[in-house]
Each structure stands twice: as C-alpha cells, then as structure tokens.
Amino acid sequence: MNHRHLLPNEIDLLLDGEVGFGVSPLRAHADECADCQARLARSRRVVDVLEDLQHFAPSPRFADRVMAQVQIIEPWHVAVLDTARRFVPRSVPMRTLMTATASAVALALTTGAVWLALHADVALYSFNLAAGRARSALMDTAASVIGTAFGQSGLDVLRSSGLRGLALGAGVMVVAVGGAAFGLRALATSSRRSRE
Numbered sequence: 451m452n453h454r455h456l457l458p459n460e461i462d463l464l465l466d467g468e469v470g471f472g473v474s475p476l477r478a479h480a481d482e483c484a485d486c487q488a489r490l491a492r493s494r495r496v497v498d499v500l501e502d503l504q505h506f507a508p509s510p511r512f513a514d515r516v517m518a519q520v521q522i523i524e525p526w527h528v529a530v531l532d533t534a535r536r537f538v539p540r541s542v543p544m545r546t547l548m549t550a551t552a553s554a555v556a557l558a559l560t561t562g563a564v565w566l567a568l569h570a571d572v573a574l575y576s577f578n579l580a581a582g583r584a585r586s587a588l589m590d591t592a593a594s595v596i597g598t599a600f601g602q603s604g605l606d607v608l609r610s611s612g613l614r615g616l617a618l619g620a621g622v623m624v625v626a627v628g629g630a631a632f633g634l635r636a637l638a639t640s641s642r643r644s645r646e
C-alpha cells in the first residue's frame with residue numbers, strides 16, 4: 451500500500467476511467483484505503499448529479515446575434531488598406547493593365563510638372579498672350595456691333611472707356627431689354643384682361 455492518500459487530480463483520473471502505467475498504483479491504493487474510497491465515492495456522486503443536470507445549448511443564431519452588437523473598432527490603416535484593396539482587380543491581366551495605366555499617368559503628370567517648373571515663364575507668357583488675344587478679339591467684335599448699332603459716336607465712347615465701358619454698356623442694355631420685355635408683357639396681360 452502506498453504511503454500517501456490520493457490527490458484531487460488523481461481522483462479525477464480515476465473518475466474519468468483513465469488507464470495507464472501511472473493509474474494502476476492509484477487504483478490499488480483506492481482499493482485498500484477506506485479514506486480514499488470514501489472521497490472517491492463522494493466525487494462520483496457529484497459527477498453523477500452534474501451529469502443528470504439538463505444540458506443547455508445556445509440557439510443556433512446566438513453567436514451571430516452577439517456579434518451583431520459587438521462594435522469592432524477597425525484601425526484607420528486597416529480601413530484604408532481594405533478600401534484600396536477593393537479597387538484592385540482580381541484577375542492578373544487586369545491588374546497588370548491597371549498598374550501599367552497608373553504608371554503611365556504618374557509618369558505623364560511628373561513630366562508635366564517638371565516641364566512646368568522649368569518653363570514657368572514660357573507658360574505664363576503664352577497664357578498672357580492668349581488672354582490678350584481674347585480681349586482684343588472681344589473688343590473688335592464689340593466695336594463692329596456698336597459701330598453698326600450706334601455709329602461713330604458709340605465707337606468713340608467705346609474707345610475712350612475700354613472694357614469697363616463695354617461691361618457698363620452691356621449692363622445698361624440688359625436692364626433696357628429686361629424692362630422692355632416686362633413692359634410688353636404687362637401690356638399684353640392688360641389687353642387680354644380688357645378683352646375678357
């Protein structure tokens with residue numbers, strides 16, 4: 451007979467019906483020791499009562515319902531990566547095409563930016579040239595229109611006042627045309643009313 455009583459985990463081994471090299475001396479001790487036999491019997495009763503308890507199982511959708519209320523905080527870099535990944539095509543040829551297109555666009559933009567940085571004065575000069583040409587074309591058109599409508603005196607006014615005068619004249623014209631249209635409409639309405 452062993453000189454010591456069984457430890458709780460050794461009693462668990464016997465209750466679980468374990469077999470093996472280490473278990474047989476424990477069983478031999480339990481057979482001969484009244485104290486350990488009593489403890490083993492008590493533990494077996496507890497296990498039996500636990501086994502008789504109703505077994506609870508969660509409903510099939512339990513995990514889904516819980517997870518629906520769990521707020522998962524996604525780090526910003528993961529969100530950005532996921533969004534970027536959504537734009538990347540799945541097929542290899544499309545991915546290659548997209549990479550090639552993106553590279554070409556990036557190259558064109560870089561080249562354009564470098565060219566602009568090196569030739570900023572030229573770009574500004576051509577922009578001013580184009581703007582000046584547009585302005586003189588506008589003045590020429592206005593001059594021919596005003597010359598036809600108002601004769602030489604209108605042209606003199608335009609020449610002395612320039613673009614600002616042209617804008618003022620256009621404003622006056624809009625007001626005059628609007629007023630005339632409004633007056634005609636009022637006239638038409640009143641004549642219709644008198645006819646009714």
Ligand SMILES: [Zn+2]
Nearest residue numbers: 455456483486
């Ligand atoms: Zn014992």
